[in-house]
Every structure is written in C-alpha cells, then in structure tokens.
Amino acid sequence: MMPSYASGRGIEETLGSAVKLGKQPLWQRLAKAASAVKAALWPSRSGVPGGATDAEIAARAREFAPVVWLLGKVQSGKTSLIRVMTGCTAAEIGDGFRACTTTARIFDFPEEAPLIRFLDTRGLGEAGYDPAQDLAFSERQAHLVVVTMRALDPQQEAVADVVRLIRRRHPEWPIIVVQTALHEGYPRGAGHVMPYPFAVDAAGGLGPAGVSANLVRSLMRQRTLFAGVQGKGAIVFVPVDFTLPGDGWGPVDYGHDALVAALQNVAPAAVVSALQNLTGDANDVLASRAHPHVLGYATAAGAADLWPVAGIALVPAIQAKLLHTLGAIYGIAWNRRALGEFASALGATTLLRVASGFGARELAKLVPVYGQTAGAAAAAGMSFATTYALGKAACYFLGRRKTGASDPAGVAQAYKDALGSALRLARERGISNPHSGRAPGKTP
Numbered sequence: 001m002m003p004s005y006a007s008g009r010g011i012e013e014t015l016g017s018a019v020k021l022g023k024q025p026l027w028q029r030l031a032k033a034a035s036a037v038k039a040a041l042w043p044s045r046s047g048v049p050g051g052a053t054d055a056e057i058a059a060r061a062r063e064f065a066p067v068v069w070l071l072g073k074v075q076s077g078k079t080s081l082i083r084v085m086t087g088c089t090a091a092e093i094g095d096g097f098r099a100c101t102t103t104a105r106i107f108d109f110p111e112e113a114p115l116i117r118f119l120d121t122r123g124l125g126e127a128g129y130d131p132a133q134d135l136a137f138s139e140r141q142a143h144l145v146v147v148t149m150r151a152l153d154p155q156q157e158a159v160a161d162v163v164r165l166i167r168r169r170h171p172e173w174p175i176i177v178v179q180t181a182l183h184e185g186y187p188r189g190a191g192h193v194m195p196y197p198f199a200v201d202a203a204g205g206l207g208p209a210g211v212s213a214n215l216v217r218s219l220m221r222q223r224t225l226f227a228g229v230q231g232k233g234a235i236v237f238v239p240v241d242f243t244l245p246g247d248g249w250g251p252v253d254y255g256h257d258a259l260v261a262a263l264q265n266v267a268p269a270a271v272v273s274a275l276q277n278l279t280g281d282a283n284d285v286l287a288s289r290a291h292p293h294v295l296g297y298a299t300a301a302g303a304a305d306l307w308p309v310a311g312i313a314l315v316p317a318i319q320a321k322l323l324h325t326l327g328a329i330y331g332i333a334w335n336r337r338a339l340g341e342f343a344s345a346l347g348a349t350t351l352l353r354v355a356s357g358f359g360a361r362e363l364a365k366l367v368p369v370y371g372q373t374a375g376a377a378a379a380a381g382m383s384f385a386t387t388y389a390l391g392k393a394a395c396y397f398l399g400r401r402k403t404g405a406s407d408p409a410g411v412a413q414a415y416k417d418a419l420g421s422a423l424r425l426a427r428e429r430g431i432s433n434p435h436s437g438r439a440p441g442k443t444p
C-alpha cells in the first residue's frame with residue numbers, strides 16, 4: 001500500500017501542526033517565506049540557513065516517492081541498475097546512499113526532492129548475515145521488489161529463500177528478477193546478440209537466436225529456483241548487461257527496454273509513473289536531467305497543498321529551490337536581471353515578486369488569493385501544477401539563455417503547455433486528490 005497523507009501523518013498531528021502554525025502571526029509567516037525564497041535562490045548571499053526548509057521539502061516529496069526494493073547479493077548489479085534507470089554515475093549513487101539498518105541503505109532520487117527511493121539490501125548470501133531486520137524494515141517500505149543476480153552465478157539459494165518468504169506473506173506482490181552481466185556467458189569474441197532475443201520466453205527460441213547454450217542453461221537454471229514460489233503475483237525474468245562505455249560492449253544498456261517493459265507490465269502504477277519520469281526528453285541532455293527535479297519539487301509543492309497554512313511559507317521556497325537547482329543544471333546563475341526577464345516573460349508570480357524585492361508586504365496582498373485557490377484547488381494539485389509549469393518554463397528560459405537567445409513568448413508558451421500536462425502527472429502521482437489518500441495502484 002502506498003503511504004498516504006493519512007497514514008504518513010496522523011490527522012490529529014496534521015491538524016495540530018496546522019493550528020500551531022496558524023498561531024504564528026501572518027507577518028512572521030510571510031517574512032519566513034520571503035527569507036526562505038532568498039535563501040533558496042542565493043544561498044551563499046542570504047545568510048539565511050536553508051537547512052530546515054531543505055529537509056522539509058525533501059520530506060514532503062518523499063511522502064509520494066515509491067520505494068523499489070533491490071534484493072541481491074553483493075556485486076549482483078544493484079547499483080548498476082540504479083545508474084541506468086536514473087542516469088546518475090556510480091560515484092553519485094555511492095555518495096547518495098543513507099544507511100537505514102546495518103546492512104540496508106536507501107538512495108533517494110533526486111536527493112533534494114525524491115521521486116523514487118531505491119532500497120539496497122546487501123549481505124544476502126554472506127556468511128553470518130541475518131536478514132530478519134532488513135526484511136522487517138524493507139517489507140514495510142517496499143512498493144516493488146526487484147531481484148538482481150549475475151546470470152552466471154548459480155548460488156542464489158539465499159536470495160530465493162527471501163523471495164519465498166516475501167511471497168508467503170504477500171502472495172500478490174510481483175517480483176522482477178534481473179539477470180545481469182550477460183556477457184560473462186558469451187563465447188570468446190562474441191558481442192551482444194542483436195536484436196535483443198530474450199523477450200522470447202521459451203529457452204527453445206534463444207539458441208536459434210544466437211544465445212550460447214551455456215548462457216541459456218544458466219538463465220534457465222536460475223528460473224527454476226523460483227518455480228515453486230507460491231502466490232499469484234507475476235514473476236518476470238529480464239536478462240540485461242549494463243556496462244560502462246569504456247568496457248567496449250554496445251549498447252551499454254543492453255536489455256534496458258525489456259526491463260522498462262517488464263516494469264510497465266507488472267509494477268504498481270505509481271512506481272511505473274515515477275520510473276517513467278526519472279529522465280526527460282532524450283534529445284535534450286539538460287532538459288532530460290532537469291525533468292525529475294522539476295517533478296520532484298512539484299510533488300513537494302503539491303504535498304504542501306495539504307497544509308495550506310504551512311504552504312504559504314513552503315511553496316514559494318520550494319519554487320525558489322527548484323529555480324536554483326535548474327540554474328545549477330544549466331550552468332546559469334539567477335541574478336536579478338535574469339530573474340526579472342524570466343518574471344516578465346511569465347507575468348509576475350508570487351515567487352518572483354518576493355525574489356525580486358517586493359518583499360513580504362506585497363506577498364501579503366496575495367495571501368487571500370492564495371488561501372482561496374489553495375483551498376479550492378487542493379484537489380487539483382494547484383501548487384503541483386504551477387510549480388511544474390514554472391520549472392518547465394525555467395528550463396526553456398535557461399536553455400535559450402545558454403545560447404545567448406531570448407524568447408519571452410516561448411517561455412510563456414512553455415508554461416502554458418506544462419500546465420496542461422501537469423494535471424495528468426498529478427493524477428498519475430496520486431496528487432490530484434490528496435484528501436482521498438494515495439492512489440494505491442496495483443499492490444504492493
């Protein structure tokens with residue numbers, strides 16, 4: 001079950017904090033918003049620590065971030081899978097992991113406003129490893145189980161045992177088994193078999209397609225380990241070979257499409273939506289990298305909708321942080337001139353008024369409007385949609401600026417276009433109607 005607002009935070013607690021926030025004088029909340037915006041846009045100059053807001057933003061986004069549980073022995077390809085799915089380097093992933101039990105750790109992507117979380121349980125199959133603690137923790141968190149195993153490693157009993165245990169407790173959970181490092185089973189001098197032949201389910205089709213008998217045998221042997229696993233959830237096998245460019249194998253993400261197809265077939269809807277949005281437009285490297293950040297921050301803003309009183313302070317700060325992050329991705333600093341140009345292309349928004357120095361008093365004038373719209377549009381994910389559109393418009397603006405061009409009409413159009421797709425995305429991510437809780441999608 002996806003976590004819901006209601007389950008993530010008790011209703012009394014929610015109301016309690018809203019009431020507490022409500023006691024703070026309005027001017028104080030507005031001043032907080034203004035300094036949070038400045039701190040987000042110009043962290044080094046503002047002198048205002050952004051830490052508390054940063055943590056709040058990440059926490060809001062995390063409420064909507066599904067958890068993919070990667071279950072596999074050490075060196076089985078867990079990190080490589082995250083690398084291919086997110087476009088992060090292995091080093092970035094290594095640095096991004098946070099410990100959650102002695103042997104389990106979690107990687108949030110993007111870190112500042114996560115869209116998805118990868119849980120890495122290591123130690124399976126190691127001497128003296130007791131999976132009880134990891135299992136209890138991971139089982140509570142997971143929305144999808146992905147098992148990784150090296151295709152030529154036959155010692156998978158410990159992994160299979162855990163899968164059996166999971167399915168005894170959750171017979172409906174689908175399991176995706178990713179069989180990695182295929183080329184270790186190729187005859188000397190052979191490359192990947194093209195086109196990818198493993199979509200053919202029966203072993204019989206693989207030999208004629210050109211897969212070595214040795215590799216077919218290993219893959220099938222691993223499958224038989226799961227033959228007796230109970231439960232009606234699907235068990236899908238996806239052979240892959242995720243190499244680095246220097247390794248000399250092409251394509252470097254062999255089997256990625258098949259993995260995506262498998263995920264689309266069996267994963268819960270919210271996981272599929274998150275995975276589909278880990279990268280953006282394949283033809284534009286910077287826009288592609290920016291996309292999950294835009295969506296992650298928009299989600300955090302959408303989550304803040306639920307607490308409109310807190311949202312007054314948080315939503316502008318979230319939008320400012322998003323702009324700052326996008327500036328870093330595009331290698332362009334937001335100075336007042338850039339911000340002014342962007343604002344005039346869009347027509348001024350709350351954020352830009354604050355950031356360009358209108359200050360808290362101007363913001364106060366907008367508050368009744370904010371209050372009304374936030375109340376009326378919580379169901380439509382208003383803050384989600386406007387933050388998403390702001391991010392997309394900023395990408396357009398920064399992309400043009402990088403080439404020295406300026407296209408205010410294009411910026412405004414990008415904003416309008418993004419508002420249109422935001423509603424669909426909000427629905428997919430379970431944000432369109434937060435009061436009814438998360439859309440659970442397919443289980444787990």
Ligand SMILES: Nc1nc2c(ncn2[C@@H]2O[C@H](COP(=O)(O)OP(=O)(O)OP(=O)(O)O)[C@@H](O)[C@H]2O)c(=O)[nH]1
Nearest residue numbers: 074075076077078079080122180181240241242243
């Ligand atoms: N050729 C190839 N190498 C892979 C594949 N998956 C992983 N590797 C390599 O195997 C080694 C271990 O892969 P990782 O992705 O780091 O495995 P891991 O499960 O995260 O390992 P730990 O974090 O140590 O548990 C690395 O050198 C990878 O480059 C694959 O599909 N193909």
Ligand SMILES: [Mg+2]
Nearest residue numbers: 078079080120
């Ligand atoms: Mg790893």
